[in-house]
Amino acid sequence: MAPLTVLGTGLAGYTLAREIRKRDREVPLRLVTADDGSAYSKPMLSNALARGKTPAQLVMASAADMAAQLDARIDTHTRALAIDPAARRLRTDRDEDAFSQLVLAVGADPVRPDLAGDGAGEVLSVNDLDDYRHFRQRLAADGRVLILGAGLIGCEFANDLAASGHAVTLVDPAPQALGRLLPAAGARQLEAALSELGVQWRLGLTAGRVDRAGSGYRVTLSDGSRVEAGLVLSAIGLQPRTALAADAGLATGRGIEVDRWLRSSDARVFALGDCAQVEGLVLPFVMPLMQGARALAATLTGTPTAVRLPAMPVVVKTPACPVVVAPPPPGAQGEWRIEATADGVLARFEQPDGRLAGFALTGTAVAQKQRLSRELPPLLD
Amino acid sequence: MKKWQCVVCGFIYDEEQGLPEEGIAPGTRWEDIPEDWECPECGVSKDDFEMVELEA
Numbered sequence: 001m002a003p004l005t006v007l008g009t010g011l012a013g014y015t016l017a018r019e020i021r022k023r024d025r026e027v028p029l030r031l032v033t034a035d036d037g038s039a040y041s042k043p044m045l046s047n048a049l050a051r052g053k054t055p056a057q058l059v060m061a062s063a064a065d066m067a068a069q070l071d072a073r074i075d076t077h078t079r080a081l082a083i084d085p086a087a088r089r090l091r092t093d094r095d096e097d098a099f100s101q102l103v104l105a106v107g108a109d110p111v112r113p114d115l116a117g118d119g120a121g122e123v124l125s126v127n128d129l130d131d132y133r134h135f136r137q138r139l140a141a142d143g144r145v146l147i148l149g150a151g152l153i154g155c156e157f158a159n160d161l162a163a164s165g166h167a168v169t170l171v172d173p174a175p176q177a178l179g180r181l182l183p184a185a186g187a188r189q190l191e192a193a194l195s196e197l198g199v200q201w202r203l204g205l206t207a208g209r210v211d212r213a214g215s216g217y218r219v220t221l222s223d224g225s226r227v228e229a230g231l232v233l234s235a236i237g238l239q240p241r242t243a244l245a246a247d248a249g250l251a252t253g254r255g256i257e258v259d260r261w262l263r264s265s266d267a268r269v270f271a272l273g274d275c276a277q278v279e280g281l282v283l284p285f286v287m288p289l290m291q292g293a294r295a296l297a298a299t300l301t302g303t304p305t306a307v308r309l310p311a312m313p314v315v316v317k318t319p320a321c322p323v324v325v326a327p328p329p330p331g332a333q334g335e336w337r338i339e340a341t342a343d344g345v346l347a348r349f350e351q352p353d354g355r356l357a358g359f360a361l362t363g364t365a366v367a368q369k370q371r372l373s374r375e376l377p378p379l380l381d
Numbered sequence: 382m383k384k385w386q387c388v389v390c391g392f393i394y395d396e397e398q399g400l401p402e403e404g405i406a407p408g409t410r411w412e413d414i415p416e417d418w419e420c421p422e423c424g425v426s427k428d429d430f431e432m433v434e435l436e437a
């Protein structure tokens with residue numbers, strides 16, 4: 001019998017496989033991954049330094065352990081090249097094989113910054129364990145690190161690096177940190193807390209060039225100023241990997257378009273995790289993929305189950321200033337109402353009728369997370 | 382009393398504190414938390430992402 005096939009062994013692929021095995025010990029299961037198939041927790045990449053963890057210590061299980069645990073065939077270092085949904089066949093760089101149902105859990109690509117200069121090609125991004133191993137090898141003990149992008153991942157790395165003795169410069173075209181997630185009052189508190197750790201802010205600016213200089217780089221910003229750094233890390237965003245699906249003729253938008261059953265425009269092909277766009281929503285976080293994996297495992301094993309997504313606040317891992325955000329859905333009407341205290345900011349995004357559509361909490365206000373979450377409507381009910 | 386840590390996001394459940402906001406009283410032992418409980422920060426389920434026991 002052709003196996004139920006999952007592309008990707010990130011949190012989406014492995015969580016789904018576990019959930020499938022809880023329901024069905026028999027169905028033949030195959031996982032295909034371009035990487036080495038190590039099971040690891042991606043969120044730990046941005047707080048491993050301060051926790052004293054090496055990349056090797058982040059590996060929770062090898063591909064071989066996972067294959068045994070899941071009673072699955074796991075093809076590592078194998079890249080999927082093409083899907084034929086009608087014939088239900090998958091071609092990889094090693095073989096071609098049939099599938100019964102196929103799940104795309106292929107994640108997202110970091111957006112590459114548009115830079116000139118002979119060091120532009122050496123700008124790193126960290127979106128998986130391999131990237132992280134490389135990043136840690138290149139990280140000098142006391143060198144300056146310049147981070148492009150003061151979003152969630154940029155701020156988390158800034159905190160982790162600065163708390164571990166590195167000199168960090170953060171560059172972002174927005175006038176504040178976490179521009180898409182936090183109202184200005186909350187951002188100021190985060191910026192101040194990171195400044196105290198030595199982080200230098202270059203807000204309202206973009207990087208134009210990265211040139212090699214000595215053993216590091218000289219980065220030229222849009223105001224003409226220059227910053228020297230041993231390492232340049234880009235964290236300017238992620239783009240769902242849609243090419244495989246699009247080439248197979250499946251509907252794609254920002255991500256691979258799926259319905260509430262995580263089904264693509266082909267009834268035998270599904271998508272989960274960072275690559276998916278669920279009913280229009282791209283949600284590149286752990287919580288939605290956990291909810292999705294449970295529902296999808298049921299659907300794939302014969303009990304069609306729609307995904308329900310509760311409101312899902314995101315905890316930003318910046319221990320210098322705790323932040324929790326539940327951004328209002330795109331296009332939501334309303335305004336921020338801000339209560340600032342000495343050591344925290346509580347911002348409610350209220351619709352015209354007073355109902356809560358999102359919130360942002362910093363400092364001591366993060367204690368309000370549970371209470372406010374209960375007030376929020378579900379994302380997908 | 383023990384502490385348990387979520388292996389995906391690092392969330393710590395402290396038996397001594399419980400999670401009163403979620404209706405889990407202080408002093409509730411890990412074994413006594415319902416099987417369908419999920420990590421409040423990342424949604425990992427209790428049964429398959431084992432929490433690691435921290436030293437006291």
Ligand SMILES: Cc1cc2nc3c(=O)[nH]c(=O)nc-3n(C[C@H](O)[C@H](O)[C@H](O)COP(=O)(O)OP(=O)(O)OC[C@H]3O[C@@H](n4cnc5c(N)ncnc54)[C@H](O)[C@@H]3O)c2cc1C
Binds near residue numbers: 008283315390
């Ligand atoms: C530094 C960092 C910190 C984060 N912190 C948090 C956090 O605190 N909380 C939170 O909720 N979220 C956080 N996130 C986001 C979260 O980690 C992701 O949403 C989640 O891990 C995505 O899992 P995934 O399985 O969809 O993708 P991935 O983990 O990227 O897995 C993709 C898999 O697909 C494989 N693959 C891709 N293309 C192919 C191909 N053609 N053929 C075969 N295999 C292929 C890859 O090898 C890989 O195994 C963070 C992300 C980063 C980068």
Ligand SMILES: [Zn+2]
Binds near residue numbers: 389390421423425
């Ligand atoms: Zn967790």
